[in-house]
Amino acid sequence: MSKFFKKLGANLQTTVGFFCLSAFLIWLKTYIVYQTDFTLGAQGPLQHFLLILNPIGTTLLLLGIALYFRGRVAYWLMILINLLESIWIFSNVLYYREFSDFLSVAIIGSASSVDNNLNKAIGGIIHLGDFFVFVDIIVLVLLLLFKVIKIDKRKIKKRFALSITALSFFLIFADFGISNADRSGLLTRTFDNNYIVKYLGLNEYLAFNIFQTHKQEASRSAASAKDIKPILKFIDSHQAPDNVQYFGKAKGKNVFVIHLESLQQFMIGYKWDGQEVMPNLTKFYHDQSTMSFDNFYNQVGQGKTSDAETMLENSLYGLPSGSAMVNYGTSNTFQAAPAILSQQGYTTASFHGDVASFWNRDNAYKSWGYDYFFSKPFYKDADNPNYNVGYGMKDKIFLQDTAQYIQQLPQPFYAKVITVTNHYPYDLDKQNQTIKPFNTGDNTVDGYVQTAHYLDQAFGEFLAWLKASGLYNNSMIVLYGDHYGISDNHRPAIAKLLNKPEVTNADLANFQKVPFMIHMPGLKGGINHTYGGEIDVLPTLFDLLGVKDDNYVQFGTDLLSPKHISIVPFRDGDFVTPQYIKYQNQYFYTQTGKQIDFSKDPAAKQAIAKIQDYVDTSLSDSDKVITGDLLRFYTPAGFKKVNRKDYNYNPAKTKAALKQDLVSEPSSIFARNHDKSLVDLYKTDAPELKKDAK
Structure with missing residues (x-):
C-alpha cells in the first residue's frame, strides 16, 4: 500500500499527474451535483452510465488545452479552467433550485432586465453546501503554493496533447451516439433541457444552447412570407368556434386582468393555522357570477412571468430558452390584445409597481400597443423601502395608488394589474404577517x-373599492396565477402541503394548476372542469367581449367553445389532457394518477402519440412565429399594424395625455364624478400608510 501512495505521489509531481487529478475532481463534483442538486430522471443502467460518462469528454477537452503549454502556465491554466467550470456548475445549481431548469445564454443576457432585488433572491436560494464545488480548487492551489505538488517544467509531448483532444472528441461523439439511440431526436425536439443535460452533460447543454440561440437569431433574417402559410393552415385546422351562449356577453364592459403573482390553485380554499389562507379569493372563486376553472395550468418556460404575459396577451407560447419579451419584445411585430382592443375603442393600460424595464416591459408593451404603462416612477414615495418588498411595491400600497390612475382611464378600458408581493423569496415584514408560516421545514416554502395571505387581503381591498367607486357593475374581472410559486425541487414540502406521504410526477403535473376566474355581475358562474392553460385565455376573453378573432394567429382555443382542444402543452413538451398526463418522461392516467403500462394499453400509446404530435407542432410553430418575426408578413383584415413610435410611457407625457382625455373623452369615472377623485373611497389597513399618516 505504501508503494502505491509513493507512486501516486510521484505521479502527481508531473504535469500529466496534475492533469489527471484535476480532471477526476471536476468529473466527481459534476457527477455529485447531477445526483444531489438536479432532478434529471435517469432510469435504467444505460442512462445512469451516461450520467457517469457525459462529464468526461468536455472535461478532458477543456483541461487538455493546458497540455499545449508547459510549466507554470499549464498548471494555472488548469486551475482557471476548473474555476470557470465550477462557477458554471454553481450558477446552475442555484438557478435550478428555484426554476427547475438550467441557465441559458438568453437568461444570462437578459439578467439586466430582471436584476431588481436579484441579490436578495439568490441569498435566499443559496446553501452553504453549494460552495463544495470550489473546495477542490482551494486544495489544489494550496498544494501548489506550499509546494506539496511541485510544478513540472518539462514540456508535454504534442502527440500526447493531441491524443487527449482526440479522446475527448471520441467520448463526446460516443456519448451523443448512445444518447440519440436511447432518445431519438434528442437535439431536434429540444423542448426539455433536462434531457440534454441528462444525456449529454452540462457543458454540452451550454454549447447547444449557444448554437440554438444563434440559430434563433439567424431565423429572422432567413424568414420569408411563405413561412407563415403552413402555420396559418395548422391554426385554421384547429379552430374552435365561439360559444354563442357567451359571445359578446361582456361587450363594452371594462376589463380588469389581475395578475396573481406565483399563486397556485391549491391555495384556493386552503386552510392553515385554523384559518382560511385566502378567504377573499376563495369567496370570489365560488361566487355565482364567477366562472372558475379548476383544471387550468400554467405553461411557462424560462421566461416565467414574461411567458405568462406573452401567452395571455398574444396566445403565443414563451420560448424554450430565455424570454420572448426580453429578446424579441422590442423588435418583433405583434398582434396583441391591447392593440386589438385599442382599435375597437378600448383604452388599454398596464400597472406594475416596479421599474419599467423589468422583463423589458417598457419596450414590449409598445410593440403590443398599450396606450398607457404605469410603472414605479408614477407612484408617490415608490422608492420608500418600507413600501417595497421583494420585486416591487407591496400590493396593498400599490393597488391603492393604482386607483388614482384607473379612475382617469376613459371607458371602456382594458387594465392589467400586476401584483408582486407573493413572489419568491416570499419575504414579508412582521407588521404585515397575519398568519403563521408553514412548518414544512423548507425555508424557501414556509413564507x-x-x-x-397578504395578496388575498390586498385583493379584497381592491375589490371593495371597485364596488364603492361604481366600476364593479360595469366591469369584467379576470384573475389568473402566472406560474408556480413552489417548484418541483421541493418535493418533501409539497407532499406535506398536500397531506401526502410522497408526491409522484402525476401529482407534480397537477401542482402546476393556477387559478383562473372570470367574474361579471349577471354572468352565469360555476366551476368549469374544462382542461386548459394560459395559452387559451385570449380567445376566451375575445369570445366574451364579442371580438371576432378567427383570422388571428393564436395557438390557444376558447375555453368556452364546445370544440375547445383540451390538450395543455407544457413548454418542455410534456402535457396534460383529461385522459393522460406526460410529466418528466413518465405517463399517467389523469383521473387515477396511475402510471400507464403501454404493454397492457396499446390504445393509450397510439392516442398519446397523436397528442404529442399536436403538442410538438404547436410549440414549434409558435417558436417560428416569434424567432422568425413572421407576423410582419401577415396582417389580419381590419387590424392596423402597431407603430411603436406612437407610444411614450414618460410620466409627464402620460399625465398630460390623461388630462387631455378628460376633455376629449370624458367617460372616465373621474370625469363623470365632476372631476372629483374617488380614491378617498379606497380603504386599506396597510400599516405603513397608517404610520405615515400619523
Missing part, C-alpha cells in the same frame, strides 16, 4: 403562505 409562501404569509405572502399569499
Whole structure:
C-alpha cells in the first residue's frame, strides 16, 4: 500500500499527474451535483452510465488545452479552467433550485432586465453546501503554493496533447451516439433541457444552447412570407368556434386582468393555522357570477412571468430558452390584445409597481400597443423601502395608488394589474404577517403562505373599492396565477402541503394548476372542469367581449367553445389532457394518477402519440412565429399594424395625455364624478400608510 501512495505521489509531481487529478475532481463534483442538486430522471443502467460518462469528454477537452503549454502556465491554466467550470456548475445549481431548469445564454443576457432585488433572491436560494464545488480548487492551489505538488517544467509531448483532444472528441461523439439511440431526436425536439443535460452533460447543454440561440437569431433574417402559410393552415385546422351562449356577453364592459403573482390553485380554499389562507379569493372563486376553472395550468418556460404575459396577451407560447419579451419584445411585430382592443375603442393600460424595464416591459408593451404603462416612477414615495418588498411595491400600497390612475382611464378600458408581493423569496415584514408560516421545514416554502395571505387581503381591498367607486357593475374581472410559486425541487414540502406521504410526477403535473376566474355581475358562474392553460385565455376573453378573432394567429382555443382542444402543452413538451398526463418522461392516467403500462394499453400509446404530435407542432410553430418575426408578413383584415413610435410611457407625457382625455373623452369615472377623485373611497389597513399618516 505504501508503494502505491509513493507512486501516486510521484505521479502527481508531473504535469500529466496534475492533469489527471484535476480532471477526476471536476468529473466527481459534476457527477455529485447531477445526483444531489438536479432532478434529471435517469432510469435504467444505460442512462445512469451516461450520467457517469457525459462529464468526461468536455472535461478532458477543456483541461487538455493546458497540455499545449508547459510549466507554470499549464498548471494555472488548469486551475482557471476548473474555476470557470465550477462557477458554471454553481450558477446552475442555484438557478435550478428555484426554476427547475438550467441557465441559458438568453437568461444570462437578459439578467439586466430582471436584476431588481436579484441579490436578495439568490441569498435566499443559496446553501452553504453549494460552495463544495470550489473546495477542490482551494486544495489544489494550496498544494501548489506550499509546494506539496511541485510544478513540472518539462514540456508535454504534442502527440500526447493531441491524443487527449482526440479522446475527448471520441467520448463526446460516443456519448451523443448512445444518447440519440436511447432518445431519438434528442437535439431536434429540444423542448426539455433536462434531457440534454441528462444525456449529454452540462457543458454540452451550454454549447447547444449557444448554437440554438444563434440559430434563433439567424431565423429572422432567413424568414420569408411563405413561412407563415403552413402555420396559418395548422391554426385554421384547429379552430374552435365561439360559444354563442357567451359571445359578446361582456361587450363594452371594462376589463380588469389581475395578475396573481406565483399563486397556485391549491391555495384556493386552503386552510392553515385554523384559518382560511385566502378567504377573499376563495369567496370570489365560488361566487355565482364567477366562472372558475379548476383544471387550468400554467405553461411557462424560462421566461416565467414574461411567458405568462406573452401567452395571455398574444396566445403565443414563451420560448424554450430565455424570454420572448426580453429578446424579441422590442423588435418583433405583434398582434396583441391591447392593440386589438385599442382599435375597437378600448383604452388599454398596464400597472406594475416596479421599474419599467423589468422583463423589458417598457419596450414590449409598445410593440403590443398599450396606450398607457404605469410603472414605479408614477407612484408617490415608490422608492420608500418600507413600501417595497421583494420585486416591487407591496400590493396593498400599490393597488391603492393604482386607483388614482384607473379612475382617469376613459371607458371602456382594458387594465392589467400586476401584483408582486407573493413572489419568491416570499419575504414579508412582521407588521404585515397575519398568519403563521408553514412548518414544512423548507425555508424557501414556509413564507409562501404569509405572502399569499397578504395578496388575498390586498385583493379584497381592491375589490371593495371597485364596488364603492361604481366600476364593479360595469366591469369584467379576470384573475389568473402566472406560474408556480413552489417548484418541483421541493418535493418533501409539497407532499406535506398536500397531506401526502410522497408526491409522484402525476401529482407534480397537477401542482402546476393556477387559478383562473372570470367574474361579471349577471354572468352565469360555476366551476368549469374544462382542461386548459394560459395559452387559451385570449380567445376566451375575445369570445366574451364579442371580438371576432378567427383570422388571428393564436395557438390557444376558447375555453368556452364546445370544440375547445383540451390538450395543455407544457413548454418542455410534456402535457396534460383529461385522459393522460406526460410529466418528466413518465405517463399517467389523469383521473387515477396511475402510471400507464403501454404493454397492457396499446390504445393509450397510439392516442398519446397523436397528442404529442399536436403538442410538438404547436410549440414549434409558435417558436417560428416569434424567432422568425413572421407576423410582419401577415396582417389580419381590419387590424392596423402597431407603430411603436406612437407610444411614450414618460410620466409627464402620460399625465398630460390623461388630462387631455378628460376633455376629449370624458367617460372616465373621474370625469363623470365632476372631476372629483374617488380614491378617498379606497380603504386599506396597510400599516405603513397608517404610520405615515400619523
